[in-house]
Amino acid sequence: MASSFAVCGLHLRGRGSLVKCLQKVETSLHRSIGTNVVAAQTEATRKDEGDEKEKDGHKSLYALQAERQEQAERSVLISCHSRTNEKKFLKYLSRHGEIKKHFFYESYGTYAVVEFANQESVASLLEGAAIPSISHECTVPFKSRLLSLSNLGSGDSPNQKSGLQCQPQTTVPINELIQRLSREESIDQQITFLTEAYQLTEENSRLRFLVCSLLKDIAAAYFPECIIKPFGSSVNGFGKLGCDLDMFLDLDGISGRNVKMPKSGLSLEYQMKRANSERSVTQSILSVIGECVDQFGPGCVGVQKILNARCPLVRFAHQPSGFQCDLTANNRVAMKSTELLYLYGELDPRVRCLVFTVRCWARAHGVTSSIPGAWITNFSLTVMVLFFLQRRSPPIIPTLDQLRDLAGPADKSVIEGNDCTFVSDLSKIQLSSNTETLERLLCEFFEFYATFTFSRRSINIRKGKEQNKPEVAPLHIQNPFETSLNVSKNVNATQLDRFVALCQESAWLLQQSETNTPKGHREGNTPTPWGLATILLPLHVAGVKISKKRRREPASDRIKGLLESLKNKNQQKVS
Numbered sequence: 301m302a303s304s305f306a307v308c309g310l311h312l313r314g315r316g317s318l319v320k321c322l323q324k325v326e327t328s329l330h331r332s333i334g335t336n337v338v339a340a341q342t343e344a345t346r347k348d349e350g351d352e353k354e355k356d357g358h359k360s361l362y363a364l365q366a367e368r369q370e371q372a373e374r375s376v377l378i379s380c381h382s383r384t385n386e387k388k389f390l391k392y393l394s395r396h397g398e399i400k401k402h403f404f405y406e407s408y409g410t411y412a413v414v415e416f417a418n419q420e421s422v423a424s425l426l427e428g429a430a431i432p433s434i435s436h437e438c439t440v441p442f443k444s445r446l447l448s449l450s451n452l453g454s455g456d457s458p459n460q461k462s463g464l465q466c467q468p469q470t471t472v473p474i475n476e477l478i479q480r481l482s483r484e485e486s487i488d489q490q491i492t493f494l495t496e497a498y499q500l501t502e503e504n505s506r507l508r509f510l511v512c513s514l515l516k517d518i519a520a521a522y523f524p525e526c527i528i529k530p531f532g533s534s535v536n537g538f539g540k541l542g543c544d545l546d547m548f549l550d551l552d553g554i555s556g557r558n559v560k561m562p563k564s565g566l567s568l569e570y571q572m573k574r575a576n577s578e579r580s581v582t583q584s585i586l587s588v589i590g591e592c593v594d595q596f597g598p599g600c601v602g603v604q605k606i607l608n609a610r611c612p613l614v615r616f617a618h619q620p621s622g623f624q625c626d627l628t629a630n631n632r633v634a635m636k637s638t639e640l641l642y643l644y645g646e647l648d649p650r651v652r653c654l655v656f657t658v659r660c661w662a663r664a665h666g667v668t669s670s671i672p673g674a675w676i677t678n679f680s681l682t683v684m685v686l687f688f689l690q691r692r693s694p695p696i697i698p699t700l701d702q703l704r705d706l707a708g709p710a711d712k713s714v715i716e717g718n719d720c721t722f723v724s725d726l727s728k729i730q731l732s733s734n735t736e737t738l739e740r741l742l743c744e745f746f747e748f749y750a751t752f753t754f755s756r757r758s759i760n761i762r763k764g765k766e767q768n769k770p771e772v773a774p775l776h777i778q779n780p781f782e783t784s785l786n787v788s789k790n791v792n793a794t795q796l797d798r799f800v801a802l803c804q805e806s807a808w809l810l811q812q813s814e815t816n817t818p819k820g821h822r823e824g825n826t827p828t829p830w831g832l833a834t835i836l837l838p839l840h841v842a843g844v845k846i847s848k849k850r851r852r853e854p855a856s857d858r859i860k861g862l863l864e865s866l867k868n869k870n871q872q873k874v875s
């Protein structure tokens with residue numbers, strides 16, 4: 301019953317004192333004069349962007365972001381007991397207004413995301429929530445939208461199992477995935493299954509926007525009109541459940557950049573003390589916000605300020621969501637590359653399927669890692685897949701230069717001297733006539749990179765053509781917008797060699813009739829791995845299980861054979 305909640309009720313989650321922080325608002329760089337005008341203008345611009353929907357049912361990234369951001373503002377995150385009675389929970393909360401959507405999930409405890417129909421309901425909820433009274437000194441007058449519900453709710457015995465349906469926030473373990481894939485009837489179906497199992501769910505995507513919105517409430521202590529937007533794999537369509545949350549502190553609305561300022565005799569006194577470059581401004585902003593997140597951010601732990609990186613950032617773990625977060629500022633080129641990747645993913649369903657499969661394959665073999673190092677990153681891998689798809693005949697996706705040529709005046713974008721212009725209206729892009737299957741594309745992807753001349757050539761999705769390498773790095777992938785940069789500069793020769801060897805092995809495995817035909821299976825039995833499942837297994841396991849012939853054949857002979865077959869194929873193509 302609602303009354304049982306009312307006894308214990310909702311508690312605000314927070315630590316430390318935010319008083320200092322709130323005082324800083326008074327003296328913050330952006331005093332209130334004029335900022336509301338600017339904010340209203342940015343809001344209007346954003347609304348236009350949000351209303352802009354692409355034809356053919358495709359939503360632009362702007363529209364998607366605007367919708368999710370608005371939902372997040374009306375949402376709260378509640379830590380609750382695993383035995384919470386859902387009906388009572390909803391009845392209690394709906395005293396504050398209509399609930400539009402809710403879901404539960406587990407991450408170091410059980411949590412609920414609750415989206416109200418109106419923002420006033422959130423204010424009413426916070427008004428009624430109690431401030432925890434553990435120790436008077438430790439309480440914080442900061443009403444964050446991360447709350448906890450401290451009673452049991454159900455009144456059931458402690459041994460009773462939770463009746464809550466929790467939404468998964470992580471992917472199926474690789475062994476389970478291999479079994480599930482082996483039950484599919486074709487490699488194309490396997491690839492589609494893998495994509496569906498790995499991609500971000502609607503709930504996970506909402507949670508990502510909510511975490512950005514919660515963090516914005518903290519950053520707003522300094523910059524009341526700021527926005528925090530997710531970028532990278534959280535929104536580019538290639539995110540896997542469990543991927544990190546890249547965030548961008550957007551101050552454009554208050555910086556006057558991209559915003560028409562009203563004509564007035566008054567201008568704001570903007571000043572940044574002790575800053576002699578844009579980079580040092582970014583570092584200062586991130587430093588104070590990082591401090592604030594560290595001291596007062598509810599649920600934010602392990603805060604590290606990595607301010608000397610090429611792209612300064614604040615890294616931390618957000619425990620209630622389980623996300624590893626990277627907060628950056630002034631990173632508008634990365635927002636553009638996110639938009640570009642999103643557009644490519646929307647153009648043809650094969651793009652996403654292939655990227656997911658290659659990312660999953662790379663992770664299974666340790667080609668990529670969550671630890672930074674000399675490994676190939678997921679971003680580099682994605683660009684490699686896009687380049688490969690541009691090289692098909694006919695190409696499956698256009699080059700970036702072609703997308704730039706299709707751009708309208710509203711698409712024009714130059715960031716720090718880099719031309720980031722490309723078309724945003726998908727209906728202007730002609731669909732490809734290429735009808736190759738996913739199975740064929742996957743196999744060809746491995747063959748393409750098994751024989752790519754990495755020693756001399758560079759990967760370039762702007763031109764859609766291999767170029768001569770401008771530097772000696774083992775792997776050169778030109779940054780699509782900051783063209784003088786190599787996105788895979790970190791990769792060493794050992795890691796590149798491993799990638800090439802794995803491409804050779806995987807191409808070989810996919811070509812074997814023993815591995816590329818479905819194995820009959822009976823329900824209940826562990827199915828024999830085949831097709832895509834075999835290339836996700838550690839190679840020695842795949843080799844032993846799949847082919848007796850392969851066991852007798854040394855790896856070098858197999859690669860030689862593969863190269864021979866490729867040579868023959870190429871000769872056939874020429875003739």
Ligand code: CTP
Nearest residue numbers: 532533534543544546634637638677678679787
């Ligand atoms: N980025 C970039 N240049 C790089 C690295 C990253 O422009 N050298 C941008 C890309 O837009 C990328 C985003 O920053 O998508 C985030 O980088 P990262 O987290 O490394 O890659 P994700 O695409 O988010 O992939 P993952 O799932 O591994 O996080």
Ligand code: MG
Nearest residue numbers: 532533544546
């Ligand atoms: Mg990322």
